[in-house]
Amino acid sequence: MTELLSVSGISKRFRGLTAVSNVSFNVHAGEIFAVIGPNGAGKTTLFSMIAGALAPDEGRITFAGERIEGLRPDQIARRGIGRTFQIVRPFPALSVEDNVVIGALLQTDALDRAHQIAEQTMVQLDLIGKRDQIASSLTLPDRKRLEVARALATGPKLLLLDEVMAGLRPTETDRIVATLRELNAGGVTILLIEHVMRAVTALASRILVLHHGAAIAEGSPEQVLRDPAVIESYLGAESL
Amino acid sequence: MPPLGRALCALLLLACLAAPLVADRYLLSVLILVFYFAYLGQAWNLLMGFAGQLSLGHALYLGLGAYTATALWTLFGIGPWIGVFIAIPVATAAGLAVGWLGWRFAIQGVYFALLTIAFAEFTRIGFDHLAITGASAGLFLSVSTPGADKWWNLGGGPLLYYYIALALAVGATLLVARLRRSPLGYRWLAVREDPEAAQAAGINIIRARMIAMAISAGMTAIGGVFYGFYYRNLFPSQVFDISRSIEIIIAPIIGGLGTIFGPIVGAIILTPLGESLTALIQHFGVNTPGAKSIFYGLVLMVIISLQPSGVWPWLARRLGLNRSRP
Numbered sequence: 001m002t003e004l005l006s007v008s009g010i011s012k013r014f015r016g017l018t019a020v021s022n023v024s025f026n027v028h029a030g031e032i033f034a035v036i037g038p039n040g041a042g043k044t045t046l047f048s049m050i051a052g053a054l055a056p057d058e059g060r061i062t063f064a065g066e067r068i069e070g071l072r073p074d075q076i077a078r079r080g081i082g083r084t085f086q087i088v089r090p091f092p093a094l095s096v097e098d099n100v101v102i103g104a105l106l107q108t109d110a111l112d113r114a115h116q117i118a119e120q121t122m123v124q125l126d127l128i129g130k131r132d133q134i135a136s137s138l139t140l141p142d143r144k145r146l147e148v149a150r151a152l153a154t155g156p157k158l159l160l161l162d163e164v165m166a167g168l169r170p171t172e173t174d175r176i177v178a179t180l181r182e183l184n185a186g187g188v189t190i191l192l193i194e195h196v197m198r199a200v201t202a203l204a205s206r207i208l209v210l211h212h213g214a215a216i217a218e219g220s221p222e223q224v225l226r227d228p229a230v231i232e233s234y235l236g237a238e239s240l
Numbered sequence: 241m242p243p244l245g246r247a248l249c250a251l252l253l254l255a256c257l258a259a260p261l262v263a264d265r266y267l268l269s270v271l272i273l274v275f276y277f278a279y280l281g282q283a284w285n286l287l288m289g290f291a292g293q294l295s296l297g298h299a300l301y302l303g304l305g306a307y308t309a310t311a312l313w314t315l316f317g318i319g320p321w322i323g324v325f326i327a328i329p330v331a332t333a334a335g336l337a338v339g340w341l342g343w344r345f346a347i348q349g350v351y352f353a354l355l356t357i358a359f360a361e362f363t364r365i366g367f368d369h370l371a372i373t374g375a376s377a378g379l380f381l382s383v384s385t386p387g388a389d390k391w392w393n394l395g396g397g398p399l400l401y402y403y404i405a406l407a408l409a410v411g412a413t414l415l416v417a418r419l420r421r422s423p424l425g426y427r428w429l430a431v432r433e434d435p436e437a438a439q440a441a442g443i444n445i446i447r448a449r450m451i452a453m454a455i456s457a458g459m460t461a462i463g464g465v466f467y468g469f470y471y472r473n474l475f476p477s478q479v480f481d482i483s484r485s486i487e488i489i490i491a492p493i494i495g496g497l498g499t500i501f502g503p504i505v506g507a508i509i510l511t512p513l514g515e516s517l518t519a520l521i522q523h524f525g526v527n528t529p530g531a532k533s534i535f536y537g538l539v540l541m542v543i544i545s546l547q548p549s550g551v552w553p554w555l556a557r558r559l560g561l562n563r564s565r566p
Contacts (some may be wrong), residue, residue: 051440079443085440091433105423106442114423154442224366 003062004029004158004189005050010059010069010134012045019045021213023058032180034200037210038233044086044208047162050191051083052076064157077106082156084147086163086193090135097131099124101144103153108226117153125149126177141172142154148179158189165196177202201225209233245561256406260399268398273406274511276466281491281503283459286326288489289498290416290425291452292432294349297356299333299484300363301457305464306479310381311373314391320394324465328458334359335457336450341424343446357482364480373474381472394469401470408466409504412459417500419455428452432498452545494543496550505552513539 005027012020014157020042027033031051037043048054050061059175061069068076077083082103091099097118113200122128125145130138135146144164151159161180164171177199184190184203194200200207207224209217217224224230241249259271287293308330308393309323318326338359343350368376395402419425427448428478430438435445467473478484517532517539547554 001437053436053440072444073436073439074442074444077440085437089434089437091430092439093433094429098426098429102426102438102443103441105426109423111421111423111426150437150441 003027003066005191006062007046007050008060008062010046010049010056012042012054013048013054020049020056020210020211023208023210023213023215024059024214025208027189027191029157029189030184030187031205032192032203034204035191035193035210036195036197036200036207036208040212041210042213043210044162045213047083047160047193050076051143051160072188073108074106077156078103079152080155080156080157081160082154083160084144084151084162084164088140088147090143090146090150091137092134092136093213094135095131096127096133096135096146096149098140099135100127100149100153103150104155106154117155121149121153124152124182126175132208135149141168141176144168145176145179146208148176150181152188156188158191159183161190161192161194163193163195165194165199170198173199214231242561244559248561253410260402265398268402270453270511270515272405274289274304274507275402275409276407276463276470277487277491277511278474278504278507279405279412280460280463280488281495282409282416282508283456284498285492285497286416286459286489286502287452287456288418289502290428290432290493291419292428293339293355293449293452295356295456296482296485296489297351297358297360298456298460298488299482300338300360301335301460302464302467302484303360303363303367303474303476303479304331304334304475305461306468307367307373307379307464308461309465310379310468310474314379314381314425316363317408318464319392321392323442324462327461327465330485331461331464332454332458334363335453340446340448343449357485360480360482360485364476367476367480369560376476378473378475380474384431394418394465401466402465404464408462409507413504415459418501424448424451429498442467463504490540492550494551496541496552497551499552499556501556502550502552505555508552509543509551 003026009022009025010020011018011022015191023046027094035043035046043056051068052071052075055070059069060067061081063081063107063202064078068079074237092101100118100121108114108134119128123130127142127145127149130142130164135143148161148164165176168176173196180190180203192203206219207221208215209224209230216233217227217230260268263271284295284298287295305327308327309320312318312323312326313320338356339435342355347355365374373379427443430441430443431445431448439445491504491506491510492503494509495504496502514536516534521531543551
């Protein structure tokens, strides 16, 4: 398999605190790769460095054969990485459709075409019935779907999802899991950061576990979840 | 736009075109101000209402436009129709400098607004000492210069200024409406709504803001050329003053920020309001200094507290002009 994203030896320090320490992993084209870890493990910092919101202090990030560490978020988006935000950030005063059209305008400068792409994306994410609603009036599950829709409309090769299941009910989680499977089957590689283990085990082909900023395990869900270090640090000693 | 909206626009435009047939000189001068403020409101609203960047220093671009064109005329005899094409890049360059300094160093919101005020203020002080344009004693356009009263030198009777101001207001509205529906317009809205999310969607936010600034400053400079040749005298303490910047922004705020018709509706309300307050105060013989400003301020407060998002969105709802999917 070819590597779409390759992270090697990246670190990030905030003053004295090392948030991410010498983390390396590869994401293959076409897979769903999950990063898990307890709160404060450095997941979001890692994610922000890949998306360009933070520049790593050390290490390299290669996407589709090109070094991207330290580029601006918009430059990274143009290269084919779409992202969502952990705390959803739709464009609040705009309609659902306009939100998605703005994403689609990364693929084309023709508005007609952008509207077509937006329409397909809204169908995929079950938002088409709400296209004229103002984004700030949506419920949380719909806002999360909109977040995914806007990122997806940019036509990414890699979709970065930051805790899109957090705060959703199990039925809604299952719905979005099904949607992500479809997207992945359609050829989009997905890197997700997730707390909801139900979703991770249902989706991911491989998992990376972070703890105190360092990678403590990597492998298939079965391997990782049986790893004693993972059980102790993340799932809690009581689950032994 | 729904058919009713089109019909209303056409009717309003026809009325404006025909107004000089019935209007007296005074009414024409009021309408000229309405168009002038509608025009400048469009220019400012492009930057604030669409791209979300608060400028409280648009007097800078107004003054640069006015001074560039009038100085070219008085010093070198270069007429305003050519001068305007020099005034635009001068003001645009100033706007880009302000924008770059602010946004490059992530100065946002009210701090950016302070920066815009600062630039207008020190430019005012600079012009106060610039001998070639008359310094603080002002720059005057002589009416006795040969050709000064010809339309190609932007001189003449009120009708000339009336139709130029009308053309500016209509042209600006068409331009803004077109930009709003362009990919650039969508990107501006994204940057206004959430810069970080806009960036994640692949938008170069500094570039988007810089384009908005360039267009807004350039448009304001054209308004400045009009100002210079309409009033025919310029003082740094007036044209670069913060009160110029404030009067530019009131119409779009009252009319509706980020809307295409807001600046027009605002200008239609405000200029006649100011004029009628003046007339009323004279009629009742009120001599208290500042009485007009107090009443004017009170009316603005009432309007804004009743319609915080502006008069136009409310009016559009009442007239049934809201966009709806067919």
